[in-house]
Amino acid sequence: MRIARFVHPGSPSAPSGVAWGAVEGPPNAPAERLTVAAITEHPFGPIAFTGDRWALADVRLLAPILPSKVVAIGKNYVDHVKEMGGDAAPTIPVIFLKPSTSVIGTSDVIRLPATSERVDFEAELAIVIGRPGKDITRENAMSYVLGYTCANDVTARDQQQSDGQWARAKGYDSFCPIGPWIETVLDPTDLQITARVNGELRQDSRTSLMVHDIPALIAFMSSVMTLLPGDVILTGTPAGVGPIRDGDRVDVEIEGIGTLSNPVQAKK
Incomplete structure (x- = not known):
């Protein structure tokens, strides 16, 4: 559904x-x-x-969910780790938070802050949690999933590099487009995930290439914090990320779900 x-x-x-x-x-x-x-x-x-x-x-x-929190994963595809200058993927998931105020839906505008000189798109598969859970086992993890949607982990790349932590770079209003809807009947283990900017293919990968798979991510995150119904987990982005500019349009498409499409505007 x-x-x-x-x-x-x-x-x-x-x-x-x-x-x-x-x-x-x-x-x-x-x-x-x-x-x-x-x-x-x-x-x-x-x-x-x-x-x-x-x-x-x-x-x-609209955005298909208004989460209490968005928990995101960094460095979860080896090719993305390498393109960002890293040598190896982390042995445990790297997690960070995006504020709920960063969430927008398909067709809503990604607004580029005047304080950043480079803002990047990052296509990702998003998990939507369906029931409360704490210390969830890997074996039971999938029973806590309501469904899946497309996401774009928009990032002020220059601020991510300069700040030493990611809250500002990942947290601007409009920096977490999700949608267009939640697909509740889906096997997420090997789906094509793409990103296009103005129709040009920039990212093309598969979810089977994640370093840490979905059950592992849910188990790990729930060992740190309680997951609530409607919470969103971003599962990481593959290689091919790059800048977006005023007037662009970004399309994130995931096999079996659909397409999340957002125009880009410089913040006035």
């Missing part, structure tokens, strides 16, 4: 507003052939439908 969060125009039974819904239609169908069926409450339990349904073209997709 593809779970979306969206603004709808309303219906005889529901005023216009924000809702959760299930995107309906063939996986590879164009947007004009897709519909979205509203669900009651939230997706962290049994799914019940309200009966309201709209064409996808008639709604505006």
